[in-house]
Amino acid sequence: MSGGPSIGVVGGGGAAVCLIDALSRTLHEPGSLTVFEPSPHLWRGRAYQVDTETLRVNTESHDMSVRTGDPGHFDRWLQARDRLTGIREGVDRMTGARFPPRSVYGEYLEQTAYAALGELRRQGWRVDIIGEAVTSADRLSHEVALRTGPGRAMVFDYVALCVGGDGAQDAYELSGTAGFVGDPYPLARTLDGIGEQDHVAVIGSGLTSVDIILALAARGHQGRISLLSRRGVLPGVRQKPVPFELRHFTPERVRALARKRRELSVEDIAGVLRAEFRDADADLDAVVTEILRVDLEDPAERLRRQIAEVDSPHLGLRILQRAVPETGPDCWPVLREQDKVQLLRAHYRTIMSLCCPMPPSSASVLLELVEAGQLQLVTGLLDIAPASGGGFGVVAADGTEFGADKVVNAVSAAEGRIPSGARSLASSLMRCRAAVRHPRGGLRLAPATSRLTSGGRPDPRLYGLGNIAAGELFFTFGVPSLVDRSRDIAGAVLEHTDAVRSARAPRDLVAA
Incomplete structure (x- = not known):
């Protein structure tokens, strides 16, 4: 390694933004940073792409800062935006807490990412963004080689896997069936094919399901909505914020x-x-x-x-x-x-x-639909399949059977599953024994540094952030968790670069 480090970041979503911001404030010797992201949602990821304004973040704004040590960063950004637009969006009518539109949070991620990249450039870093997927990797003696689909090969001192999660899981194998929406996002587009009077069945009971119901209600949907799941565990309802700090469980x-x-x-x-x-x-x-x-x-x-x-x-x-x-x-x-x-x-x-509760105002819309008889919460879902005359047939454990005109899928991908777009990359790392699959999903890593491990040894050149660590960590996707892990990664890279430089210094003196 000569000069500053060369760093490859695989993935350009919210996790990558947290990491890049941390790197820009931790590593000061100029190097190079290359981000690989093939999707059109650079920095926003799947969750914060441009979509209907009905969709809100589910956490108060003060818990959404991507900057380590600066929990007010997002709030200050919001206040500046408020002054510019003259609009203060996302205030919960029941608690006064603020839950901005997800597309607005996507703007914040974009601007923070470009500000961090600008800071790196001012420090003398070379920055590249490559709109290609990384398909394989090789662990060399002191570097990591990444290859993309078109055959491009690049070598880095450090690589961080920020590959995100997968789309919705087609648990009932309905893909390709007329009237079935397999991946609901962006809702502004996917709900266009649903008629105002259609009976809509939503599979799943998590936050994505809540998004779908709120979007249907905002569009003035008049037909029945059936929320289908095995257990009926809706997201909890977030309570009014009360200031306090953890004193023991820290x-x-x-x-x-x-x-x-x-x-x-x-x-x-x-x-x-x-x-x-x-x-x-x-x-x-x-x-x-x-x-x-x-x-x-x-x-x-x-x-x-x-x-x-x-x-x-x-x-x-x-x-x-x-x-x-x-x-x-x-x-x-x-x-x-x-x-x-x-x-x-x-x-x-x-x-x-x-x-991971929902804002009270979102919960109140659901309850209003339930009490109006428009929304039905169906538990014990056994099966849902295309009906012979069109539409779908639903079967529940209590013997309930009914038909639906359209089905919208909100079943989250299996927790810890390596996303389809990153499987070839993960497989290549496992083949060259640079990574090991965790039995609960994702890849094994050292929790203190987020370094990938193989044979029980953390690799100072390879890191994982976000869902790729789901087997090793309990909570991987919340912004505070991503910020903390990003700080750990930036610190570990700095520590290793200093160690490499110190080890080389005596040889350089002898050569001189």
Whole structure:
């Protein structure tokens, strides 16, 4: 490595923006940065592409900053935009919290990315953006070679995989069927084929499903809407923000515990959480009950109850929603394997529904549609298939059967699945023994640095950020988590470049 480092970033979505911003503020010796992104949604990714203004971010704006150490970065950007446009968008009418349109957040990602690239150029870096997919990689002795579909080959000192996630999963094999929307985004285009009176079945019950229902309602849809899922676990309803800070269940506390013992148990973690809840005068048992009762409560009643609790003074759920994304990435790697398996099998979907809640105003629209009889929440989905006379037939576990005119798919891809566009790349890394598949999905990596590991050894030249780390980490996709991991990667690259330079210095002196 001569001069500054050469860095290749595979993927140009939100995770890449977090990483590039961190690199621009950490590495100051001029090098080169090359970003590979074949999609037309550079920097925005699938989630924040230009779409209907109905779609909002699901987290308060102060938790959406991509800049490490600067949680107010996005809020300041929003305020400047407000002054320019004269419009303050996305204020939740029930809580006063702000949830801007997702397309606006996409603007923020674009501008932040280009500002970071501009900063690198001012420091003397060479910056290239290549609109091609990386199809394979080779781990050389001191470098990583990347190859694209057209046959281009480039060699880098460091490579970061920011490959994002996959589109919706066609769980019922309806692809190609007339009236079936396999990937709902962008909703501004995909819903055009749905008639105003059509009975629309939406498969899934997560945040994507909520997006679809809100978009249909905004378009004035008059027909029935059936939300179909196996369990009916809707996203929780976000409560009114209340200022507080974690005092016990912090990354620093978890790391200190991990230094004293090789692994932690659920009981160890629960003890720290109890101290957090005790000091906040919050009820941990109430949160545990919320998690355990999800399959015992009617989804509509749960929605109604959570809306009624938006102004609750109790901090229990707010603590959970802060603790999981903030401390979960440090806690999960040191948790006992048997406890990980049990949590994933029994409670993952419920915990994520509570930790990734929807804005109250979104929830209130759903409840209004339910109470008007237009929206039906169907649990126990067994099958959905094309009907002989057109449309679709739906079968539920309780014996319910009905027909639908159109079906919109909102089933998320399997958690941790390597996205289809990155499978050949991941396979090539595994073939050259530079990466190992994690049994729970994604690739194995060292949580402290996000370095890919093979044979138990972290590779200082290869990094993974986002969904590619889903097997190793519990929470990979929230912006705060991406920011923290980006800081770790930038710091690890800086540490390694300094180590390489120090190792070479004596040889350079001898040569002189």
